[in-house]
Amino acid sequence: MPRMTGDAPAELLRLRSSIDNIDAALVHLLAERFKATQQVGELKARSGMPPAxxxxxxxxxxxxxxxxxxxxxxxxxxxxxxxxxxxxxxxxHEAIAGVDPRA
Ligand SMILES: O=C(O)C(=O)C[C@]1(C(=O)O)C=C[C@@H](O)C=C1
Structure with a gap:
């Protein structure tokens, strides 16, 4: 296993803290995207449009x-x-439209 030298642990902690912030942003962005696509799915189901x-x-x-x-x-x-x-x-979308995935 490579040895941690100098201030490597501090540098690693700093980078991981940045990664954690980015991962949190990704989760929030994805949640917003899925809120929008949920509405698209409902609109498509109402209008009889295909899911894809x-x-x-x-x-x-x-x-x-x-x-x-x-x-x-x-x-x-x-x-x-x-x-x-x-x-x-x-x-x-298929679930909202009541499409049976096995059909
Ligand atoms: O834009 C649409 O029509 C959507 O249903 C959204 C979306 C997407 O997630 O971006 C999903 C399915 C479609 O095949 C295309 C795009």
């Missing part, structure tokens, strides 16, 4: 990949992350 909109997803992925590239984040990771979130949103 692949054309909209394509535009979101292209946009996020470009943003990720410019921000120095791996675009492939950004795409996987968005797809992961959207899959959960679609599951919620």
């Amino acid at each position: 909109d692949p054309a909209r997803e394509e535009r979101q992925i292209a946009r996020l990949r470009a943003l990720a590239h410019d921000a120095g984040l791996d675009p492939h990771f950004a795409e996987k992350f968005l797809n992961f979130i959207i899959a959960e949103v679609i599951r919620h």
